[in-house]
Amino acid sequence: MPNRAAQKSRIALVKCAAYKSAEVAAALEKAFALLGGIGVFITPGSKVLVKPNLLMAVPASSGIVTHPEVVRAVIRQLKKINCRVLLGDGPSAMNLGKERVERVYEATGMRLLAEQEGVELVRFEKHRMRKGVPLSALLDECDALVNVPKFKTHTLMFLSGAVKNLYGLVSGPYKTELHRRYFRPEQFAEVLADIYGSVKPALTVIDGIVAMEGDGPGTGGRLRSQGVLLAGRDCVALDSALAFMAGVKPEGVLSNRAAARKGLGNCDLSAIEVLGEPLEAVCDSAFRPPSTSITTAIPGFLLAPLQRLMRFFKPKIDRLLCVRCGECVKICPVKAVRFIDGYPRVDEGKCISCFCCHETCPARAIKITRSWLARLIRL
Ligand code: SF4
Ligand code: SF4
Incomplete structure (x- = not known):
């Protein structure tokens, strides 16, 4: 080529x-x-x-x-x-x-x-x-x-x-x-x-x-x-x-x-x-x-190994905005979202931070938040 x-x-x-x-x-x-x-x-x-x-x-x-x-x-x-x-x-x-x-x-x-x-x-x-x-x-x-x-x-x-x-x-x-x-x-x-x-x-x-x-x-x-x-x-x-x-x-x-x-x-x-x-x-x-683009401040040679060690960002569901459509449950590739007490909840242990749920939520109800480790290193 x-x-x-x-x-x-x-x-x-x-x-x-x-x-x-x-x-x-x-x-x-x-x-x-x-x-x-x-x-x-x-x-x-x-x-x-x-x-x-x-x-x-x-x-x-x-x-x-x-x-x-x-x-x-x-x-x-x-x-x-x-x-x-x-x-x-x-x-x-x-x-x-x-x-x-x-x-x-x-x-x-x-x-x-x-x-x-x-x-x-x-x-x-x-x-x-x-x-x-x-x-x-x-x-x-x-x-x-x-x-x-x-x-x-x-x-x-x-x-x-x-x-x-x-x-x-x-x-x-x-x-x-x-x-x-x-x-x-x-x-x-x-x-x-x-x-x-x-x-x-x-x-x-x-x-x-x-x-x-x-x-x-x-x-x-x-x-x-x-x-x-x-x-x-x-x-x-x-x-x-x-x-x-x-x-x-x-x-x-x-x-x-x-x-x-x-x-x-x-x-x-x-x-x-x-x-x-x-x-x-x-x-x-x-x-x-x-x-999430603030990670561009981290040099490329450091970013990949750091991302292997930790997740910098994670999804958070805002119940006030959620219309309970279930799209996030259907799209999640690792089945990390399920309904509990009538609302979707993310299992942080399973979540891989792919943000497919954030991308497909029709109600702007899924926010991107920083993990405690990201906050610790002041990302
Ligand atoms: S996709 Fe958004 S609106 Fe639909 S259930 Fe999930 S969080 Fe709620
Ligand atoms: S970020 Fe990805 S893995 Fe995590 S809950 Fe959303 S769709 Fe599932």
């Missing part, structure tokens, strides 16, 4: 203030023009899988999922070059059956969008093993993958952008298994990097018009208007640009660090050519990274 990091990566960064159809379309047109046209990435007439981030069954206004207007603009660009488009994602709810996925498509506006644009809405039902991970078989049926993530923070990786979005291609039940097996952040980052290396999207377009700060990527985060769209091929370079905007060191994003080490992309900003707006012009010094 050629070392992608050996060459300078080119990405486009354009401003877009609102989710108005014409405005998003014009911004994306500009981004592709800067990069030499969509034909640089996608062969005209090909069959393309478009994969947005559809984490859960919430409307686009929640800021948790990729906005349909961004997906629409991508689809229209692909249709202009006569591509056949398939649209879909494998949300966390995939574990819970087809009906749940249909609810996600309905709530996020993807069903309506697919009907309006005349494209096929697909479920990731069949999978094929790639590098030991079962990934959607649609990747084999399509000529190209177009990745359309949302700019969000992530408590485990610090950022959910281009690389993290590809985790949705993993077979539903196996997602839980991977979380159980590779629960340490640096281990999980390796898994994400391997998935990226295995699927290689032909093109990525990031919805950063309204981003998420704080303890994302679910209801725990807060919305922040960033007013940007990014496009390019190198997912690591794109995520590095997001990290810079969010005030986190690009190599501090664990999936970036792992992917760059494997030669899959550039996380060195001096090796990334940003076309359009200069990165400094959209850097947001007030952007709140996730509370």
Whole structure:
């Protein structure tokens, strides 16, 4: 495999203030023009899988999922070059059956969008093993993958952008298994990097018009208007640009660090050519990274051994906010959550701090707290 990091990566960064159809379309047109046209990435007439981030069954206004207007603009660009488009994602709810996925498509506006644009809405039902991970078989049926993530923070990786979005291609039940097996952040980052290396999207377009700060990527985060769209091929370079905007060191994003080490992309900003707006012009010094990102202050060689010894953060359920839906019980990979006296409770002895429960809680009822050891070393 050629070392992608050996060459300078080119990405486009354009401003877009609102989710108005014409405005998003014009911004994306500009981004592709800067990069030499969509034909640089996608062969005209090909069959393309478009994969947005559809984490859960919430409307686009929640800021948790990729906005349909961004997906629409991508689809229209692909249709202009006569591509056949398939649209879909494998949300966390995939574990819970087809009906749940249909609810996600309905709530996020993807069903309506697919009907309006005349494209096929697909479920990731069949999978094929790639590098030991079962990934959607649609990747084999399509000529190209177009990745359309949302700019969000992530408590485990610090950022959910281009690389993290590809985790949705993993077979539903196996997602839980991977979380159980590779629960340490640096281990999980390796898994994400391997998935990226295995699927290689032909093109990525990031919805950063309204981003998420704080303890994302679910209801725990807060919305922040960033007013940007990014496009390019190198997912690591794109995520590095997001990290810079969010005030986190690009190599501090664990999936970036792992992917760059494997030669899959550039996380060195001096090796990334940003076309359009200069990165400094959209850097947001007030952007709140996730509370867990304070571990980036610990040197890398110390962090991994320390994390083997202790958990720095743990989930805490706020009964006042809990709506007793049971999602946290269903998603927990080690069955550490169960209902006691009518409310979910976390068994700290079993919990592996994967934060799947925090990510899927629909009621913002699961907080991230510091363990006593983390407080002791003043994290
Ligand atoms: S997912 Fe959230 S709201 Fe639902 S039971 Fe668990 S803590 Fe309560
Ligand atoms: S309780 Fe939450 S953080 Fe702990 S293992 Fe279960 S899902 Fe992961």
